[in-house]
Amino acid sequence: DVQMTQSPSNLAASPGESVSINCKASKSISKYLAWYQQKPGKANKLLIYSGSTLQSGTPSRFSGSGSGTDFTLTIRNLEPEDFGLYYCQQHNEYPFTFGSGTKLEIK
Amino acid sequence: EVQLVESGGGLVQPGRSLKLSCVASGFTFSNYGMNWIRQAPGKGLEWVAYISSGSSYIYYAETVKGRFTISRDNAKNTLYLQMTSLRSEDTALYYCARLELGGYFDYWGQGVMVTVSS
Numbered sequence A: 001d002v003q004m005t006q007s008p009s010n011l012a013a014s015p016g017e018s019v020s021i022n023c024k025a026s027k028s029i030s031k032y033l034a035w036y037q038q039k040p041g042k043a044n045k046l047l048i049y050s051g052s053t054l055q056s057g058t059p060s061r062f063s064g065s066g067s068g069t070d071f072t073l074t075i076r077n078l079e080p081e082d083f084g085l086y087y088c089q090q091h092n093e094y095p096f097t098f099g100s101g102t103k104l105e106i107k
Numbered sequence B: 001e002v003q004l005v006e007s008g009g010g011l012v013q014p015g016r017s018l019k020l021s022c023v024a025s026g027f028t029f030s031n032y033g034m035n036w037i038r039q040a041p042g043k044g045l046e047w048v049a050y051i052s053s054g055s056s057y058i059y060y061a062e063t064v065k066g067r068f069t070i071s072r073d074n075a076k077n078t079l080y081l082q083m084t085s086l087r088s089e090d091t092a093l094y095y096c097a098r099l100e101l102g103g104y105f106d107y108w109g110q111g112v113m114v115t116v117s118s
Helices: none
Strands: A004-007 A010-013 A019-025 A033-038 A045-049 A062-067 A070-075 A084-090 A102-106 B003-007 B010-012 B018-025 B033-039 B045-051 B058-060 B068-073 B078-083 B092-099 B105-108 B112-116
Touching: A004 A084, A010 A019, A019 A033, A019 A084, A019 A102, A033 A062, A045 A062, A045 B105, A070 A084, B003 B092, B018 B033, B018 B092, B018 B112, B033 B068, B033 B078, B033 B105, B045 B068, B045 B078, B045 B092, B058 B068
Parallel strands: A010 A102, B010 B112
Antiparallel strands: A004 A019, A019 A070, A033 A045, A033 A084, A062 A070, A084 A102, B003 B018, B018 B078, B033 B045, B033 B092, B045 B058, B068 B078, B092 B105, B092 B112
């Protein structure tokens, strides 16, 4: 199975700042990485797939980059609604595997 | 609007069985592969099982293979997960999720809790 290592586990930032979350695959997954946002009481939301393609409805302040084994989710100009948990997921091969998550908190 | 609504969770003793359901609406259910994904309390996401649109292809995580069975009824727009020989480590919030062709999950339900405890 492809192991996904996500960092950092926790991140604190203020509205208006920019943050980056990293995800490293144990082997090459080409461009096939997705990012999700998780918030209490809401369905998990797909933000980005195939490394850098924004899902319809994802604000342009979100961006994804990377290929092979190293990927980054960047959120620019943080809004209050951006705080929550973020997960990466490789969608290159079964079994699909997720990173351990990053909790983004308000500083 | 796409909606996925899970049900059937609850408290169950180790070794017993439980069947989860997920009713889909807002899209043509029979056109999409579907999945179950779970999240243990305070833990990350774990993919559990996949079923193709016409039920021809089914895959399971090694942790549930032989104990869980995924199925679907396209006439009822419903996805199922039959869970047998339940263990304490199966305690989790179980989500159903729609699979886009590219292999990512574009819609999720809000989840149903399964607690395995004596």
